[in-house]
Amino acid sequence: MSMTEQGHILVVDDDKAFRVATRTLLEDEHYRVSCAPNGEAALAGLEGESYDLVLSDMVMGKMSGIELLKELKRRRPDMPVIVVTGFASIATAVEAMRLGAVDYLTKPSNNEELLIKIRKALDLREKERELRMLREELQTTYSFGTMISQSDAMKEVIRQIQRVADTDVTVLLQGESGTGKELAARALHFNSVRKGRPFVAVSCSAIPESLLESELFGYEKGAFTGAARQRVGKFEEAHTGTLFLDEIGDVAPAVQTKLLRVLQEKSIERVGGSGLVNVETRIVAATNRDLELMVRQGDFRGDLYYRLNVFPIKLPPLRDRMEDIPLLAESFLQRYSSLSGSRVTAIAPGVISDMMGYSWRGNIRELENLIKRAIIKATGDTITSIELPGTEPADEISLQDEATGPGPQTPYKEYLSAITRHAEERYLRRMLKQYKGNINQIARLMDVDRKTIYRKMADYAIDPATFRD
Numbered sequence: 001m002s003m004t005e006q007g008h009i010l011v012v013d014d015d016k017a018f019r020v021a022t023r024t025l026l027e028d029e030h031y032r033v034s035c036a037p038n039g040e041a042a043l044a045g046l047e048g049e050s051y052d053l054v055l056s057d058m059v060m061g062k063m064s065g066i067e068l069l070k071e072l073k074r075r076r077p078d079m080p081v082i083v084v085t086g087f088a089s090i091a092t093a094v095e096a097m098r099l100g101a102v103d104y105l106t107k108p109s110n111n112e113e114l115l116i117k118i119r120k121a122l123d124l125r126e127k128e129r130e131l132r133m134l135r136e137e138l139q140t141t142y143s144f145g146t147m148i149s150q151s152d153a154m155k156e157v158i159r160q161i162q163r164v165a166d167t168d169v170t171v172l173l174q175g176e177s178g179t180g181k182e183l184a185a186r187a188l189h190f191n192s193v194r195k196g197r198p199f200v201a202v203s204c205s206a207i208p209e210s211l212l213e214s215e216l217f218g219y220e221k222g223a224f225t226g227a228a229r230q231r232v233g234k235f236e237e238a239h240t241g242t243l244f245l246d247e248i249g250d251v252a253p254a255v256q257t258k259l260l261r262v263l264q265e266k267s268i269e270r271v272g273g274s275g276l277v278n279v280e281t282r283i284v285a286a287t288n289r290d291l292e293l294m295v296r297q298g299d300f301r302g303d304l305y306y307r308l309n310v311f312p313i314k315l316p317p318l319r320d321r322m323e324d325i326p327l328l329a330e331s332f333l334q335r336y337s338s339l340s341g342s343r344v345t346a347i348a349p350g351v352i353s354d355m356m357g358y359s360w361r362g363n364i365r366e367l368e369n370l371i372k373r374a375i376i377k378a379t380g381d382t383i384t385s386i387e388l389p390g391t392e393p394a395d396e397i398s399l400q401d402e403a404t405g406p407g408p409q410t411p412y413k414e415y416l417s418a419i420t421r422h423a424e425e426r427y428l429r430r431m432l433k434q435y436k437g438n439i440n441q442i443a444r445l446m447d448v449d450r451k452t453i454y455r456k457m458a459d460y461a462i463d464p465a466t467f468r469d
C-alpha cells in the first residue's frame with residue numbers, strides 16, 4: 001500500500017449506477033477500487049488479487065449475495081465483507097452477519113455511513129492482524145518458557161541461563177524486587193536435565209530464624225519438644241533436583257554458617273541427628289539485596305557469598321529494558337483478560353508510550369498489577385488509560401511512598417534529595433490548591449520571594465493556571 005492509498009476495495013453489485021457512484025466516492029477518499037457485476041466475476045477476480053475489503057450487494061443474478069459471502073469466507077476468512085441490502089431484506093442482513101459479514105448497509109445508502117463503516121472494518125482488521133502477530137511472537141521467538149525477553153539485556157539473561165542450566169554450578173540471581181528472579185530460577189530448572197526432578201523453593205525471609213534450620217535440614221524424632229516424628233528438610237526433598245533459596249540475603253548469621261558447611265560438604269545433618277546425610281542438589285539462590293556490600297559491612301559471610309556467587313546472573317530493572325514493555329503488557333492482558341472472562345483485548349498505543357516513560361520501581365510485578373487493575377476498570381474493549389503512581393500528586397504522603405520510593409540501595413544523598421524534592425513538590429501543590437494559585441500570598445506565607453516560587457514551579461512542571469478559578 002502506498003502512502004496515500006487507504007486499501008483495495010472490491011465493490012460487487014449488479015446495478016451499474018451504484019458501482020460507478022461508489023467507485024467515485026471511494027476513489028475520492030484514496031481507496032483503490034475494483035468492481036464486479038456479479039458473484040462469479042467477483043470470485044474470478046479474487047484469484048490474482050488481494051482485497052482489503054469487499055462491499056457486496058445481496059440481491060444479484062445467478063449467485064446470491066449469501067452464496068458469494070459463504071464462498072468468500074471459505075477462501076479468505078480474514079477478508080472483511082460488508083453487505084448491502086434493500087430495506088425489505090433486514091433478515092438477509094442478519095443472516096449475513098451470522099455467516100461472518102463484519103457489517104451491513106441498507107439501500108439507498110448514505111455516503112458518510114458507508115465511509116465510516118469501511119474505515120471501522122479496516123481498522124478492526126488491522127488491529128486483529130497486529131494482535132495475531134504479537135501472539136505468534138509470544139509463542140515462538142521471544143519466550144523461554146514463560147519468560148518474555150525482547151530486549152538485548154533479557155536475551156543475554158536467557159543465554160546465560162541456557163549456558164549454565166545443565167551444569168551443577170551454583171547460580172546466584174540478583175535484581176530488584178519484581179524483576180523476575182523466581183521466574184528465572186524456575187526457567188533454569190525446567191530447562192535443565194533436572195526438569196523431571198523436584199524443584200523446591202524456600203523463602204528464607206518468610207520463615208523465622210528459629211524454624212529455618214529445621215525447615216532446611218529436617219529433624220529427628222524427639223529433637224525438640226513437639227518433634228514427634230522425623231521430618232525431612234528441604235535439602236533432602238530437593239535431592240537430585242534443584243533447591244531455590246529465595247531472599248538469601250535475609251538469612252541470619254547462624255544459619256549462614258550452617259549453609260556454608262552444607263555447600264562445602266554436600267551433606268547435611270538433621271536437627272537432633274547424629275550422622276550426615278548425603279544430598280545431591282543444585283543450588284539456585286536469589287536476593288534483591290547487594291550481597292557484596294553486605295559482605296563489606298559484615299552482614300553476610302564472605303565465604304558463603306563466594307560459594308554462592310559461582311555463576312551470577314543479574315536481572316536488569318524494567319526501566320533499563322523498556323523495549324520489553326509492549327510484549328509484557330500484551331501477555332498480561334491476554335492472561336488476565338481470559339482468566340477473568342473480560343472482553344478487553346487491546347491497549348491503546350498512548351498507554352504503552354506512557355508506560356515506557358514511567359520509572360517502574362516495582363518492576364514487572366508492578367506492571368502486572370497495573371494491567372490487572374486496568375482490565376477491571378476498562379469500559380470498552382480497549383485499555384485507554386492506566387494509573388501510573390506519582391504522575392498525579394496525591395494529597396498525603398503515605399507509607400506506600402516509603403515502600404516504592406528510593407530505598408536503602410540508593411546512596412544516602414540521592415535518597416535524601418529525592419525525598420526532599422518529593423515533599424517540596426507536594427507542599428507547593430497543596431499551597432497552590434489552597435490559595436487558588438495566588439503566588440503573592442504563597443510567597444509571603446512560605447517566606448520566600450516570588451521568583452523562587454516560579455522557578456520551583458517550572459522545575460516541577462507545575463502550571464499555576466490550573467489552580468486558579
Ligand SMILES: Nc1ncnc2c1ncn2[C@@H]1O[C@H](COP(=O)(O)OP(=O)(O)OP(=O)(O)O)[C@@H](O)[C@H]1O
Pocket residue numbers: 146147148149175176177178179180181182183184287288328364365368
Ligand atoms: N520476563 C518475564 N516475562 C513474563 N513475566 C515475568 C517476567 N519476569 C517477571 N515476570 C512476572 O513478574 C512477577 C514478578 O516476578 P518474580 O516473582 O519472579 O520476581 P522476583 O524478582 O522474585 O521479585 P521479589 O524480589 O519481589 O521476590 C511474576 O508474576 C512473574 O511471573
Ligand SMILES: [Mg+2]
Pocket residue numbers: 181182246
Ligand atoms: Mg521473588
